[in-house]
Amino acid sequence: MKGKVAVLISLITTIGLVYWFILQPPEALSGTSKEPYKQQRDKTNDEVKDIRKLALNQNEREPQAVFNSEDEIGEEWCKVERNFSPQQRKNSQNEASEWDVQRGNILIPDYHSAFESHNAGLIAPYVDIEPDKLLLSAKSDDKFALITLLQRDDAAKEKKDWAAYRLMLLGNTSLALGHLVMKEVSLAKHKFAEGSIVTKEIENHMLNSLAYVSYGIARMDASALRAYVIATNPKHLSHNFSPDEALDKIDSAAINARKNDLVEFINSERAQLHLNPISDIKIPEIARKEFDISIAILYASFGSQIAESKNLMKISEHDLSRKSDCVSEFLSRLTQSS
Incomplete structure (x- = not known):
């Protein structure tokens, strides 16, 4: 049996793949059979269940750090927690x-991590x-209902999109932003497949996806970043679509401006909600x-892809070309345990 950290890598990666197959909007599947996606989704769901059983046999979760608000710890958490x-x-x-509850990082029982099972009870009634x-x-802005709606297989695409936007307005940054990133990238890929040229519409979709990523990072949540990395993984690209080429003329300032928009x-929508x-x-x-643990896991699973992504290197909220000491330390533990 692999160590707890190795289980964590497999778990996060597998859950990410689940999102890829579950959250594809119908537009992205136009003209193609949905059966391969269904088969892969079912296969991935079984893998998640197997990994969850394995994780449940662990006595405890990889220790988390706790900080006092008056402490200026920042990137030094790994040294403090020793x-x-x-x-x-x-x-x-x-x-x-x-923190998981605050940012809306609660997965329904079929897909949740064993490490989040204590929070799954919050959405169990829905x-x-x-x-x-x-x-x-x-519709009454019950966050747990919205989080569940976003993940229910029987929910219409339009309802899921609405739930993601609503959760974002209410302050959630996890599943909501991940869904919106997947949506934008999927629409960009679908539009490119129609004409094999990068149009202004495609550029706009990709710029939106990076704005969500940048905003998520600013809120110290890597969920949108993870969604972008998975959605733009070469295995999920076709028709010679290149996310980097789509935004070749877009710089960091443009991404930051879209994030500010x-x-x-x-904030404008929140003001209307008082x-x-x-x-x-x-x-x-x-x-x-x-956040650092999520970044380390992404490096462990998609390090080369991240390093070669021109788009991600343009995000000014976080320098993905540099690893903090704690990210490097945790990454070392991940690779040693794999």
């Missing part, structure tokens, strides 16, 4: 769990209720470690 007591480790797990009742709860839109600006939602210190 001397943690058992109680501190337990407290940090609770901090990480609360998983099997009738679609009309679920939608009614979602997104933030302005979010909600404070998104920047007023505090990002807990535990987010730094959770």
